[in-house]
Amino acid sequence: MSQVSQLMTEARRRGELSPLLTAIPYARFLGLTASLEGTSVVCRLTYAEHLIGNPALPALHGGTVGALLESAAIFQLLWSQESKGVPKIITLTVDYLRSARPMDTLARAQVTRQGRRVASVRAIAWQEDEEKPVATANAHFLLSS
Amino acid sequence: MAESSEHNEQMAESSEHNERLERLDRAFSELIPHNRALGLRFVEYAPGEATMRLPYRDELVGDPSSGVLHGGAITALLDATSGAAVFLAMREPVPIATLDLRIDYLRPATPGIDVIARATCYRLTSNVAFVRAIAYHQGDEQKPVAASAGSFMVGTRGTWAFRASQEEQEGS
Numbered sequence: 001m002s003q004v005s006q007l008m009t010e011a012r013r014r015g016e017l018s019p020l021l022t023a024i025p026y027a028r029f030l031g032l033t034a035s036l037e038g039t040s041v042v043c044r045l046t047y048a049e050h051l052i053g054n055p056a057l058p059a060l061h062g063g064t065v066g067a068l069l070e071s072a073a074i075f076q077l078l079w080s081q082e083s084k085g086v087p088k089i090i091t092l093t094v095d096y097l098r099s100a101r102p103m104d105t106l107a108r109a110q111v112t113r114q115g116r117r118v119a120s121v122r123a124i125a126w127q128e129d130e131e132k133p134v135a136t137a138n139a140h141f142l143l144s145s
Numbered sequence: 146m147a148e149s150s151e152h153n154e155q156m157a158e159s160s161e162h163n164e165r166l167e168r169l170d171r172a173f174s175e176l177i178p179h180n181r182a183l184g185l186r187f188v189e190y191a192p193g194e195a196t197m198r199l200p201y202r203d204e205l206v207g208d209p210s211s212g213v214l215h216g217g218a219i220t221a222l223l224d225a226t227s228g229a230a231v232f233l234a235m236r237e238p239v240p241i242a243t244l245d246l247r248i249d250y251l252r253p254a255t256p257g258i259d260v261i262a263r264a265t266c267y268r269l270t271s272n273v274a275f276v277r278a279i280a281y282h283q284g285d286e287q288k289p290v291a292a293s294a295g296s297f298m299v300g301t302r303g304t305w306a307f308r309a310s311q312e313e314q315e316g317s
Contacts, residue, residue, distance in 0.1 A: 003210045025206040026215035029182075050182035053225075054240075061179035062228075062243040063221020070216050086208050089216045093247040 004086050008078055017041065017075060030067060034075055037108075041079050043072040045105040052102065060100035065125055069094060069137040072107035073121040077141060080111060085144035087119065092139045100134040103127055119143055166190060173197070173229055180225055183218065193234035193266040197226040200259050212256035219280055220248060222262045223293040227276040230264035231297050234274065239300040241274065246295040254290045258282050274299050 053061025
């Protein structure tokens, strides 16, 4: 946990999330990056062939879109200092609204309720138009104090 | 004689089962790029039921200080296994698409150990399939690391074609 708080301190000093992302093996595996728009974290899943789940369409694997939404929620919680350690995911509900085409996918999250122990987060993922999400998610996290 | 022919039948059934398992493993693990990237393998199948294994790999770790797998890898495993269970419930396979997936993360997966998912398609209609799944460590099925409930649209391409043909009729 101390490793994460050190990485967050470094990220804040530099005003960007890359120190944290490069330390997470799974984020590198997926090809996940993050940028800031004010206080909002925007995650990008850069398209690569290994993300495909339906080669016939083709469309991205539901698991990769779920991972993007979960990551957007975690990074938003970390960045807005709602959680000092890595928040532990309790539940995740993903609604798949459109098939995700073979191109970059973006996601952002909003903390809808912040309690002492639990945070509720809503995340959306889109491709060309944020008004036309490919998937949305609701997640609950256990916050580590 | 009777016993021996019964034995032969069982042997034939079991080799048929293993051959189909190999075909399923190839189709789901090798032809689907993300399943291949994760290293997913088909472990067992039955009508409406699929079991797949996610091998533990350092690349899939979400928290480097603990070595615990990222939730996203578990999500992908449950989604893939649930989809496979729908295919195994269908008489004639048609394309499907995940509609929603709800996952309960019951306990962290143990670092260094493979995760297995077993999914059951417990209701299949002409439009929608409903699937339940659990993810666990081998021999520890009573203490699953995650549980999921998902629904899938069935015959997605057919649906689009049907809608397109309707729109065409309405338009003319």
